[in-house]
Amino acid sequence: MGQLPTGTRALHEKTEPKGPILKMRSISRSGRKEDGPVKYYRDMDQLNALIDAQNDHTFDLVPDNHSGSLNVHPSAPRTPRFSLIRATSVGPVSLKNLLACLVVLKGGQVSIENAQIFDLRVHLSKDGIVPKNCTVGTLALFNPDGQAEIERIYIENCKILSLRLPRNLTARDVEIQNVEFISTYEKDCKALTDTLERRPILDRASFGFLHDWAVKAGNSEIAHLARGNELAIERRTATKGLERFILSLWSIFGNFGLSPMRPIIWMFVAMIAMCVILFCTGTSLSIPADELVGWRHALQDTKDYSGALARAAAGTLEGGVSPLSVFSSRRMVIPNSGWIAGLQVLYGYFCIAMFLLFGFSVRRRFKIS
Structure with missing residues (x-):
């Protein structure tokens, strides 16, 4: 208990809020009372221009509920930092080139690229999710409301410290290319554990759920990957003895089958x-x-x-x-x-x-x- 995946400390230091918090709200919310400094925007172009112009702030972005789309594509040399991005959208959601402590998204196709996010929670729509070139502390995916089937989950060139999946994943297709799933623990992390409200964990069950989905879907590649990562976590959680010894040998000489x-x-x-x-x-x-x-x-x-x-x-x-x-x-x-x-x-x-x-x-x- 209290152990954190390797890389948690470094990612937390990169994504934790620094400097004054500036709230970003759409102009339609201008009549609502907000604590602290607020900037209002009319559209996505103005939003990105405001983000580029504020170099010494951490942003708090909460668009209107059921907004048409969300496109955060800052172009400034400095990577903007967000303490929170919370959005419910009926259109596509696209995030690029940012640091974020907490991102909560619901609805619409989600595309995330070149981002470092400590806690990413996505309530999937039928259009699915596509993270590329990202480092994520916790990637928590939730099935869409009702019986809708997710069209595609595609993860490429990412490092994920903790994967959290629902027991009955309803995806039509899952592709995972060149992704590093962490299966080791951070050293000397007690002080960090005490300060974190949202902690990544090594979740063996999620890889078990992914394996079950892959077997039913006939996806041998994902089944192979999921089982290997499940065994890697089992090695860390196994009690000392013959089981731990065998899993350690398998890890050293075969990487649980992931490195043939x-x-x-x-x-x-x-x-x-x-x-x-x-x-x-x-x-x-x-x-x-x-x-x-x-x-x-x-x-x-x-x-x-x-x-x-x-x-x-x-x-x-x-x-x-x-x-x-x-x-x-x-x-x-x-x-x-x-x-x-x-x-x-x-x-x-x-x-x-x-x-x-x-x-x-x-x-x-x-x-x-």
Whole structure:
């Protein structure tokens, strides 16, 4: 309890209100009483011009309920800072190039680009949401009112500390491209935890809900991604013991299936290391020299050590294919040291485990039965 995802402190420092708060309200709200300084705007062009002109303020933006659209596209070199953006719109909502502490949106197609938002809550419409190139502390998505189906959720090039999804997501399609979901905890965050009212959390259940949706929709890519991130969070929340140990090994060597080439890389690193060890400690042939035929003549000793290198390579491949072949009389290359023979057994099982992790990742990604 009280733990925060990695990156919470840095994002909070970037997005927390600084300087005087300036409220931005549409001209139709001019008759309402507001506490503090207020600027009124007629349309989106005037709103963006006012934002560009106020370089030393943090903005509080609340358009009229059911406004036609909201387009915040500041062009000033300085990225404007918002303490709050709260909008209910029947038209599109577009936010670009800003910092925000809290954004609450309802209705209309939501497009967010090049933004850093600590807390983003979106009550989705049938048109969906498209965040690009964003860093978000908490991304909370809510199903639309009634039984409307969300057309599309598309997230690209984002970093998300905490994802919160409804149990029964009603999206027609979900695409997630090059998105980093945080699955580790911030260090020494007690002081920050005590000061935050809205805290990001590692929510394993949301990835479980996303996985369930993807399985029903037949989207193997999202199912694969959701399950991997769900396991990454389980690793952090698991009690110490065998479960935590297995999940930690899976994370190191396979990234829970999200990095299918990682086990292959580990296997090749192990093969290179074993080849070097065999070359340095020495090997012998189990086959008499006069019985060598074909390419096996390359395994004989030579003045330039090519024979020793060939035997090390052959011994590496033999051990990787069959862990217990070191005890077989049919094996061509035998290590000179007994402890190397034991190490080759472990090396062989390690190579098999890495290949199985690779196969499991590919199978889950492409739904191979």
